[in-house]
Amino acid sequence: MGSLEAASGAAGNGGGVADQALALEIGAGINGQQHKAAAAVVARAPVLANGGAGGKATKKKISPKDRYWVAADEGEMEAATADGGEDGLRPLLYRNFRVRGILLHPYRLLSLVRLVAIVLFFVWRVRHPYADGMWLWWISMVGDLWFGVTWLLNQVAKLNPIKRVPNLALLKQQFDLPDGNSNLPLLDVFINTVDPINEPMIYTMNSILSILAADYPVDKHACYLSDDGGSIIHYDGLLETAKFAALWVPFCRKHSIEPRAPESYFSVKTRPYTGNAPEEFVNDHRHMSREYDEFKGHLDALFTVIPQRSDKYNHADAKEGAKATWMADGKQWPGTWIDPAENHKKGQHDGIVQVMLKHPSYEPELGLPASANNPLDFSAVDVRLPMLVYISREKHPNYDHQKKAGAMNVQLRVSALLTNAPFIINFDGDHYVNNSKAFRAGICFMLDRRDGDNTAFVQFPQRFDDVDPTDRYCNHNRVFFDATLLGLNGIQGPSYVGTGCMFRRVSLYGVDPPRWRPDDAMIVDSSNKFGSSLSFISSMQPAANQSRSIMSLLALEESVMAELADVMKCAYEDGTEWGKEVGWVYNIATEDVVTGFRLHRNGWRSMYCRMEPDAFAGTAPINLTERLYQILRWSGGSLEMFFSRNCPLLAGRRLHPMQRIAYANMTAYPVSSVFLVFYLLFPVIWIFRGQFYIQKPFPTYVLYLVIVIGLTELIGMVEIKWAGLTLLDWIRNEQFYIVGATAVYPTAVLHIVLKLFGLKGVSFKLTAKQVASSTSEKFAELYAVQWAPMLIPTMVVIAVNVCAIGASIGKAIIGGWSLLQMADAGLGLLFNAWILLLIYPFALGIMGRWSKRPYVLFIMFVLAFIVIAMLDIAIQAMRSGFVRFHFRRSGGASFPTSWGL
Numbered sequence: 001m002g003s004l005e006a007a008s009g010a011a012g013n014g015g016g017v018a019d020q021a022l023a024l025e026i027g028a029g030i031n032g033q034q035h036k037a038a039a040a041v042v043a044r045a046p047v048l049a050n051g052g053a054g055g056k057a058t059k060k061k062i063s064p065k066d067r068y069w070v071a072a073d074e075g076e077m078e079a080a081t082a083d084g085g086e087d088g089l090r091p092l093l094y095r096n097f098r099v100r101g102i103l104l105h106p107y108r109l110l111s112l113v114r115l116v117a118i119v120l121f122f123v124w125r126v127r128h129p130y131a132d133g134m135w136l137w138w139i140s141m142v143g144d145l146w147f148g149v150t151w152l153l154n155q156v157a158k159l160n161p162i163k164r165v166p167n168l169a170l171l172k173q174q175f176d177l178p179d180g181n182s183n184l185p186l187l188d189v190f191i192n193t194v195d196p197i198n199e200p201m202i203y204t205m206n207s208i209l210s211i212l213a214a215d216y217p218v219d220k221h222a223c224y225l226s227d228d229g230g231s232i233i234h235y236d237g238l239l240e241t242a243k244f245a246a247l248w249v250p251f252c253r254k255h256s257i258e259p260r261a262p263e264s265y266f267s268v269k270t271r272p273y274t275g276n277a278p279e280e281f282v283n284d285h286r287h288m289s290r291e292y293d294e295f296k297g298h299l300d301a302l303f304t305v306i307p308q309r310s311d312k313y314n315h316a317d318a319k320e321g322a323k324a325t326w327m328a329d330g331k332q333w334p335g336t337w338i339d340p341a342e343n344h345k346k347g348q349h350d351g352i353v354q355v356m357l358k359h360p361s362y363e364p365e366l367g368l369p370a371s372a373n374n375p376l377d378f379s380a381v382d383v384r385l386p387m388l389v390y391i392s393r394e395k396h397p398n399y400d401h402q403k404k405a406g407a408m409n410v411q412l413r414v415s416a417l418l419t420n421a422p423f424i425i426n427f428d429g430d431h432y433v434n435n436s437k438a439f440r441a442g443i444c445f446m447l448d449r450r451d452g453d454n455t456a457f458v459q460f461p462q463r464f465d466d467v468d469p470t471d472r473y474c475n476h477n478r479v480f481f482d483a484t485l486l487g488l489n490g491i492q493g494p495s496y497v498g499t500g501c502m503f504r505r506v507s508l509y510g511v512d513p514p515r516w517r518p519d520d521a522m523i524v525d526s527s528n529k530f531g532s533s534l535s536f537i538s539s540m541q542p543a544a545n546q547s548r549s550i551m552s553l554l555a556l557e558e559s560v561m562a563e564l565a566d567v568m569k570c571a572y573e574d575g576t577e578w579g580k581e582v583g584w585v586y587n588i589a590t591e592d593v594v595t596g597f598r599l600h601r602n603g604w605r606s607m608y609c610r611m612e613p614d615a616f617a618g619t620a621p622i623n624l625t626e627r628l629y630q631i632l633r634w635s636g637g638s639l640e641m642f643f644s645r646n647c648p649l650l651a652g653r654r655l656h657p658m659q660r661i662a663y664a665n666m667t668a669y670p671v672s673s674v675f676l677v678f679y680l681l682f683p684v685i686w687i688f689r690g691q692f693y694i695q696k697p698f699p700t701y702v703l704y705l706v707i708v709i710g711l712t713e714l715i716g717m718v719e720i721k722w723a724g725l726t727l728l729d730w731i732r733n734e735q736f737y738i739v740g741a742t743a744v745y746p747t748a749v750l751h752i753v754l755k756l757f758g759l760k761g762v763s764f765k766l767t768a769k770q771v772a773s774s775t776s777e778k779f780a781e782l783y784a785v786q787w788a789p790m791l792i793p794t795m796v797v798i799a800v801n802v803c804a805i806g807a808s809i810g811k812a813i814i815g816g817w818s819l820l821q822m823a824d825a826g827l828g829l830l831f832n833a834w835i836l837l838l839i840y841p842f843a844l845g846i847m848g849r850w851s852k853r854p855y856v857l858f859i860m861f862v863l864a865f866i867v868i869a870m871l872d873i874a875i876q877a878m879r880s881g882f883v884r885f886h887f888r889r890s891g892g893a894s895f896p897t898s899w900g901l
């Protein structure tokens, strides 16, 4: 995801839109048979209940997150009704909202005022080139200029935030048929995993269960698990999951339960019942809970069952040589073996594709009534399951496998041959469907008649379950997901953040959007762009045709299997455009931003969709070091993109100018750290000498800084209002920006400099999500410290600022300062203290378990101040003799900042 998280240096958050629920409620009274005009009425009702014609909706309490939003598409709605209303096929399936003038105008005005202020500040500085060290003055001028420009880039992309709310009721009414069938388009769901240990399998299997149980026509969606480890644990785990799904999915349908990932479902204690069989619920629930525990037991057991089983077969098969790993059906596992062997080890094995659940029939199939060995009554529930496929692509040491991007491109080809849905949604292995209506929400945007056809992807926010209550390391990224992305939504659309994103299949094939495509342009050209599979190539045209709504029941004959094997081969992509013009983009640490960028560059747009309850949820690394590695990957990838042929500044005219600005900001932002670290380390001068001014006259300089920083905070406060954030969300964002800028971004900059000189850059690692499962303690991971060189720069910044405070106290005690000097010194102290406040979460982080008692940190700080003050006094006394010390001149020189510019 989001190389951009930190690009949003200022504030924002938000969240959900209670609108979803409202949209549902408004539509509830209208059944499928009613006339289309009714649909128009539904669509016209203000979905965000702000009084007026909303019927039921007016009674609903307005959530604080919606308070400052107002409908922005009345005109479109009227036009749609005027030209004959909604023509059944192309209704208006979502509503647009903009920020109310009462916040929007001050927001824009304050931004303008700040712009004027920083320009004046610059002019003033240029006219007063006076400082105690001109070289420092020059560095700070360049730094300030950089901060000024990046602030502007960041701010302009947020000046027109747009929220869009899908109208699920209308979608249902228009596309679901009375006979229980549906006209909704096909949807292929991709999910990725690599490693059953680092990405605990229970997450992935929960995610798959939530996908299989999603509220989408069962014969219209298929789930593809890509296992990059080729491990039999995943394969057998998937078999268990398919078995368990036969119970779980009908249970979800029967009782309309949410969320449909069992682990999350069972961890919620109370929830209102919304299903149709309340009298059976308690028993069914109890039974399912037992079944789920058993299922988890089976998954855990795989780690012992498989080796035992293999031993048995190996014994029977007592040939000399490697110890094979065996499948339950008595065949050798074609993927990696537990005892690695030639052609059966990580990075070297055959491709595997297995249809675990076949495509279901088109007619609903009711289940069985309750019986002795089946206590759940499914006689009124459709028990069909969507298609489920296991994929592990071929791996060979001679190839760079391009990590996740490579895996997804294989999924793209395999699914094209099997189901070829016009829409695709992708998930990381640790992200599950939290709102079973989410797939439908995405489809609303794709089918809308306004910009639907030109929409390449619909991005949902990343939400996380496992984050500590105060979100110490800003894992939620609220400012990014609830302010920045709404801003982009008002331009060409949000960037792609890697997971929870619905794509239009053909856009990934490098096809132009209809807006830029001459009518009937062939999407397939004859070159070797797509590789040699004829079946794949002939699947492309049908995929472009979204009205195709029947998934063919494929007979998996030998010939099909052979073709599948072919498109999974490493060599398939040789000499093709895969990873360049086609599919997910290669050779970059963050495939997501650049893949989304390429789509925007081709003229496609994207849509941002937040729902209530959240569409999807996942797990985040809550250990400081893992978190830092994660943002290292994002920031490194961003810079790689900026200094590549995918640089936003080089894109053609199809990229919206504002979108270009936003991309420039979200790829170049780590450079700021170079100046920031300079400012944060500047107080070091204070330790060694007294008065030192970076800019004179100092009081005017400070005044400008106060204005400029104050305005940032003010803008932030307006932003948290419209974005629906809390103050804490915003502070966390500021804090983690500084932590990232000291600990991580310098490394990212180093990485890119090395790369530009043709040397090997920093290597990026998979984010481990393993919770310290041996302990039952909540958030145990939060207190684990893992040492890494990245921690050092931030620790140095802390040390410098602590010492500066101590030294200034020492100097104040013996310095014989004037009032003015005291005031200057006070400002300096304020700056040091502010830095410490921003880096506070980091300081807690490196304290490990001690951080459970944050007061320990304060005691340590105070002790450090005292010790250093005494040291400083002692040193001064030694240097100047006891007689002369009160002549010493000192001043408040440790206030160099303007990083907030």
Ligand SMILES: O=c1ccn([C@@H]2O[C@H](COP(=O)(O)OP(=O)(O)O[C@H]3O[C@H](CO)[C@@H](O)[C@H](O)[C@H]3O)[C@@H](O)[C@H]2O)c(=O)[nH]1
Pocket: 001, 002, 192, 193, 194, 195, 199, 226, 228, 402, 403, 404, 407, 427, 428, 429, 430, 497, 498, 499, 589, 590, 591, 592, 630, 633, 634, 765, 766, 767, 768
């Ligand atoms: O060789 C690989 C490596 C990773 N993955 C999968 O890629 C996903 C993301 O990897 P992870 O290490 O979890 O990265 P995160 O930092 O958690 O991911 C964020 O950042 C990535 C970009 O760096 C995006 O791709 C992700 O969607 C986004 O959630 C996981 O499902 C992995 O299983 C593979 O399939 N094959």
Ligand SMILES: [Mn+2]
Pocket: 428, 430, 619, 767
């Ligand atoms: Mn992840």
